[in-house]
Amino acid sequence: MKVEVAERRELSDATVLRLPLYLEAVAALAARxxxxxxxxxxxxxxxxxxxxxxxxxxxxxxxxxxxxxYDTAVLTDQLVSVLGRHEVRPVVIVGMGRLxxxxxxxxxxxxxxxxxxxxxxxxxxxxxxxxxGLPVQDVASLxxxxxxxxxxxxxxxxxxxxxxxxxxxLLVAADVRAILNxxxxxxxxxxxxDVRAVDLSSELRLLAYRSRISPASALGGAxx
Amino acid sequence: MKVEVAERRELSDATVLRLPLYLEAVAALAARxxxxxxxxxxxxxxxxxxxxxxxxxxxxxxxxxxxxxYDTAVLTDQLVSVLGRHEVRPVVIVGMGRLxxxxxxxxxxxxxxxxxxxxxxxxxxxxxxxxxGLPVQDVASLxxxxxxxxxxxxxxxxxxxxxxxxxxxLLVAADVRAILNxxxxxxxxxxxxDVRAVDLSSELRLLAYRSRISPASALGGAxx
Numbered sequence: 454m455k456v457e458v459a460e461r462r463e464l465s466d467a468t469v470l471r472l473p474l475y476l477e478a479v480a481a482l483a484a485r486x487x488x489x490x491x492x493x494x495x496x497x498x499x500x501x502x503x504x505x506x507x508x509x510x511x512x513x514x515x516x517x518x519x520x521x522x523y524d525t526a527v528l529t530d531q532l533v534s535v536l537g538r539h540e541v542r543p544v545v546i547v548g549m550g551r552l553x554x555x556x557x558x559x560x561x562x563x564x565x566x567x568x569x570x571x572x573x574x575x576x577x578x579x580x581x582x583x584x585x586g587l588p589v590q591d592v593a594s595l596x597x598x599x600x601x602x603x604x605x606x607x608x609x610x611x612x613x614x615x616x617x618x619x620x621x622x623l624l625v626a627a628d629v630r631a632i633l634n635x636x637x638x639x640x641x642x643x644x645x646x647d648v649r650a651v652d653l654s655s656e657l658r659l660l661a662y663r664s665r666i667s668p669a670s671a672l673g674g675a676x677x
Numbered sequence: 678m679k680v681e682v683a684e685r686r687e688l689s690d691a692t693v694l695r696l697p698l699y700l701e702a703v704a705a706l707a708a709r710x711x712x713x714x715x716x717x718x719x720x721x722x723x724x725x726x727x728x729x730x731x732x733x734x735x736x737x738x739x740x741x742x743x744x745x746x747y748d749t750a751v752l753t754d755q756l757v758s759v760l761g762r763h764e765v766r767p768v769v770i771v772g773m774g775r776l777x778x779x780x781x782x783x784x785x786x787x788x789x790x791x792x793x794x795x796x797x798x799x800x801x802x803x804x805x806x807x808x809x810g811l812p813v814q815d816v817a818s819l820x821x822x823x824x825x826x827x828x829x830x831x832x833x834x835x836x837x838x839x840x841x842x843x844x845x846x847l848l849v850a851a852d853v854r855a856i857l858n859x860x861x862x863x864x865x866x867x868x869x870x871d872v873r874a875v876d877l878s879s880e881l882r883l884l885a886y887r888s889r890i891s892p893a894s895a896l897g898g899a900x901x
Contacts (some may be wrong), residue, residue, distance in 0.1 A: 469886045470879050500863065536882075537889050544881070551782055555775035559877055567881060607884060631888040632824050633880055639724065651877070653783055655694050656857055657768070657791060658760075660831060660873050662693045664855040665761050 464535075473565075474499035475506065476532040483525035491522040538566045543602040545571035545629075547620045549579050549589050552635060556611055557584050569605070570639035571598050575616070592620065597619045599627035607631045614638035621648075688759075692733045697789075698723035699730065700756040707749035715746040762790045767826040769795035771844045772836035773803050773813050776859060780835055781808050791831070795822050799840070816844065823851035831855045838862035845872075846879075 464472075478498035483491050492510075496503035510517070510528070513535045526555045526599050544567050546553050556562050557569055572584055575592045580590050590598055599606050608624040610617050610632060617636035624632055625646055630647045634640055639647050679787075702722035706714050716734075720727035732751070734741070737759045741747045757763050768791050770777050780786050781793055796808055799816045806813050814822060823830050832848040834856060835843050841860035848856055849870055856872045858864055864872050 464886070466883055470807065470876075471884055501689075537885060540865060542885050544774060544896070551775055551779035553777045556877065562881060565878065566885065584889065607881065607888070609881075621812070628894055633884055642836055643691045647888055649880050651880050653695075653780065654786060654789065654791075656873050656875050657786060657833075658697065659693055660855045660857055660871060661761060661766050661790065662688070664871055 454499065455635075458510075464512055468512060469536075471499070471501060471505070471509055472532055472536055473664055474501070475510065476529065476536060476538070479523070479525050479532065480529045483529045487525055489518075489522045490525055490528075494515060495523065524666070536566065541566060541568045542605055542607055543568055543570040544607045544609060545569070545573065545595075545599055545602075545624075546609040546611055547573045547592060547595065547624075548610065548616070548636075549574040549576075550611065550613075551585060553609075553611035554584055556609060556635075557587070562609070570602055571595075573598075595620070595623045596627040599629060601626065604628045604630050607633060610634045610636050610640070686817045688736055692736060693760075695723065695725060695733055696737070696756055696760055698725070699734065700753065700760065700762070703747070703749050703756065704753045711740075711749055713746045714749055714752075716741060719747065751900040755836045760790065764829075765790060765792045766829055766831055767792055768831045768833060768894075769793070769797065769819075769823055769826075770833040770835055771797045771816060771819065771848075772834065772840070772856070772860075773798040773800075773808060774807075774835065774837075777835035778808055779834075780833060780859075781811070786833070792829075794826055795819075797822075816847065819844070820851040823848065823853060828852045828854050831857060834858045834860050834862055834864070 471594045475495060478495055479490060492503045492507050496506040499506065513531055515523060515528055515531050534555070544562055546557055546569060549572055557572060562569060569587065572587050572589045573578055573592045573595050574589050579589050606629050608629040608631070610620050612620055614636045617634065617638050618640060621632060621640040621642055625642055630646050632640065632642065632646060634648055634650045635653065637652055642648055702719055703714060716731050720730040723730065728847050731741070737755055737834045739752055741757050763891065768786060770781055770793060771825060773796055782795060786793060788843055793811065796811050796813045797816045797819050798813050800806055804815045830853050832853040832855070834844050836844055838860045841858065841862050842864060845856060845864040845866055849866055854870050855867065856864065856870060858874045859877065861876055861878070866872055
């Protein structure tokens with residue numbers, strides 16, 4: 454019951470991103486037949502402080518037992534449930550340029566709770582070709598092809614900016630509720646669709662800005 | 678003088694990411710011979726609120742004049758200076774798999790204040806080939822090749838996780854102070870080197886988590 458309650462509470466992005474580290478560590482222990490693990494040991498495996506681990510796990514309703522630690526099988530089940538790992542989320546990638554191909558072959562996009570079920574492009578020279586064993590389909594068939602997988606599909610937009618809005622509309626028409634947008638443009642979608650934007654050049658800009666003003670670059674400017 | 682002072686103040690990541698939008702808008706006006714622009718007009722071009730624009734620009738020492746607005750030529754110069762656009766930052770990309778190729782051809786990595794000056798890989802079948810007109814060099818020559826561009830180089834790590842630490846060490850040896858890491862692993866570097874990590878699958882995980890707990894998915898689960 455605890456898990457059900459915890460699932461309805463919204464966790465911070467940072468916590469959501471640390472939970473897979475804990476899951477990997479505790480599942481490995483459970484698979485080796487280790488029945489319980491202390492917060493210190495588990496935190497060390499996940500390269501975080503034990504205080505942070507305890508705080509993160511308390512938020513999913515897993516408190517551990519003083520002097521005993523966490524039951525590895527129970528904690529594994531809780532993490533699997535909270536992270537939704539008991540269900541594989543279908544992913545479709547639209548835009549089979551270099552970025553789309555890189556994403557299709559990226560371990561984090563295929564496997565680990567996700568399965569790439571469809572690849573799409575509009576270029577007749579690309580449609581019909583095969584990328585990593587999956588056929589590239591015509592974007593014109595996107596809505597129909599996505600509908601068969603239901604509203605649990607995550608749509609990944611890896612097209613140029615000029616095509617992205619049209620693709621987003623096709624995804625919305627297919628009842629896709631979650632879109633990851635790599636195109637450098639803002640997508641207009643209904644409030645029932647959640648869009649996360651990844652701007653690959655933003656990180657480069659931030660890094661450039663920081664390295665210009667940081668003490669590290671000031672040191673670099675000191676006389677040798 | 679104001680610009681110099683402003684450069685030394687650290688801006689938030691969000692502000693740094695909005696400044697290029699303002700620069701694009703105001704530079705276009707300046708190029709068309711428009712001498713001044715109101716905060717409302719400029720904010721509309723950049724798709725932000727005028728209050729946010731005024732706050733952002735005040736942080737770089739640009740206050741505008743009531744009833745007149747901002748001098749487009751002066752504001753362009755200030756933004757160019759703060760963003761470091763008057764200097765082009767050299768970028769080297771290590772790892773010429775699909776992701777490295779996608780980054781090499783990404784508009785945000787080549788152009789817009791950055792210039793890709795070197796591509797590297799360790800695979801003898803890839804070394805010597807050409808990607809977008811640049812030769813792929815052997816990673817063994819990385820330190821030597823980077824040194825010629827000085828410590829202003831930004832190193833982009835697009836290798837598998839297993840090779841990333843070794844590449845980071847080569848970059849550090851070449852006095853690179855800024856590394857953008859796409860490999861799904863944590864790099865150990867000296868404090869004088871700034872690393873920003875981009876985990877492509879994190880966004881997918883966050884999106885999946887949010888769409889499972891969001892009102893949007895709750896609506897999806899309601900009886901029709």
